[in-house]
Amino acid sequence: MSRPDPKNVKRVACIGTGTIGGGFVAQFLCSGYDVAAYDPGKDARDFLERLLDQAWPVLEKVGLKPGASRSRLHFTQDIEEAVAGAEFVQESVPEDLELKVRMYEKLDELVPPQIVIGSSTAGFPMTDIQKRCKFPERTVVTHPVNPPYLIPLIEVVGGEKTDPAVLDWTVEFYEAVGKRVLRMEKEIYGFMINRLQVALFREALHMIAADRATVAQIDDCLTHGLGLRWACMGPFATFHLGAGDSGLRSLLDSYGTVDWCAPYVTESPLPDLTPELLDRILQQAQEVIDGRTISKMVDERNATIIGLLKLREASRVAASQKQ
Known part of the structure; x- marks a missing residue:
């Protein structure tokens, strides 16, 4: 079976819904995707809902894509249910190498081999994460800048066994999501x-x-x-x-x-x-x-970034009109 068209993906799965994983959930929802989110943590669902409560008004100011809705989120603590039918899997479990290696072994069993799996790891090379995978060719690092739903940049880099075509696919996918993709040709710790x-x-x-x-x-x-x-x-x-x-x-x-x-x-x-x-x-x-509380500082940061992004875009438009 061939991979889904990266520009027409409809359903994604987010594995891990902490600060980064939850930020990815917000990013995908505001971009019009159906999102299945998995996290086994006791308070994971409450944390995710609070994150979305804070992020959604910000995303509405930036501008939601057609079809964007929080109602398209399905939270589950059954990982098999989360990845069923997913056309892309975004892994964001805690930054523990052995935990990630085990997670990729599990995902190998549950996710069809043509489906790309990306890791938000902050530093581990994909070569180390994919070392026990049956299908390492479909695994790739997709490292964002916090908060993922607001900062455009995302780093994409493969491991020794990653298929270059998977890198191409991932770049196209995240460009369709609305990201500015930084494709790295060589692995380095920390990216x-x-x-x-x-x-x-x-x-x-x-x-x-x-x-x-x-x-x-x-x-x-x-x-x-x-x-x-x-x-x-x-x-x-x-x-x-x-x-x-x-x-x-x-x-x-x-x-x-x-x-x-x-x-x-x-x-x-x-x-x-x-x-x-x-x-x-x-x-x-x-x-x-x-x-200031963390919540207050997050609000201030988000408002500042929105202002800078809008100001930068307005400056570019004004400059282009003068040419």
Whole structure:
């Protein structure tokens, strides 16, 4: 049997409905799919409903696709029932390699071999996850940015035994969902998103450990500075502009002869996270949190991202009209 048309998938199964898995549920529902969600957790259904209660008004502001409805959700604690008839399976169980390996063994038994199974793993290579699969060729990493229903980007990368045609299929599928797909040709631990954000976080920890910055100062540096700029362009485009008329080429040429980054780069990969340092970080973080609940912070984050996305799209439309 051939795979379903990636642009005409009607039913998806979400295995695991925590923060990421539940975010995928919201993404698929708002994109007009029938969604079967499975999670064996005692309070899993209540958690998912609360997540949808918070996400749905946000998605209505962004714009629902035709057919989008929360009534198209079917929650079950029977995994066989969840995957029955699914044309794509999105796995989002907790980040435990052995747990994921066992889950893929189970899905191998229940899901027809032509159906693609994607993993939202934050760091494990698919090569490690698919190692005991009977049909490893249909398995692929589909790593989102939290919250999956709001941030467009998703990373797609296969393992050693993944069929390249499955990567093609997955890219087409998630483009139909409405995602901006970043297809990676080679596996790396943590993929691109987490390697970049962890590198920045590591440097922030070093500055705090050396008592050269506080949590609030670092957050301000990003939310009121670099983050706003990065919403429009990445580091290479930024440095291209920063180099003046000569552009990125001159900057890279000078980089080859003068290590101008050296004064800023820490020597050790991670500072010693002593109890004292952890206490200092957490105490300073409370100043940033400022008594807000997680729910309140999620609402503020979502509203900000919506504003940025709409503003960026309006700017692109305005620029195209001038041409």
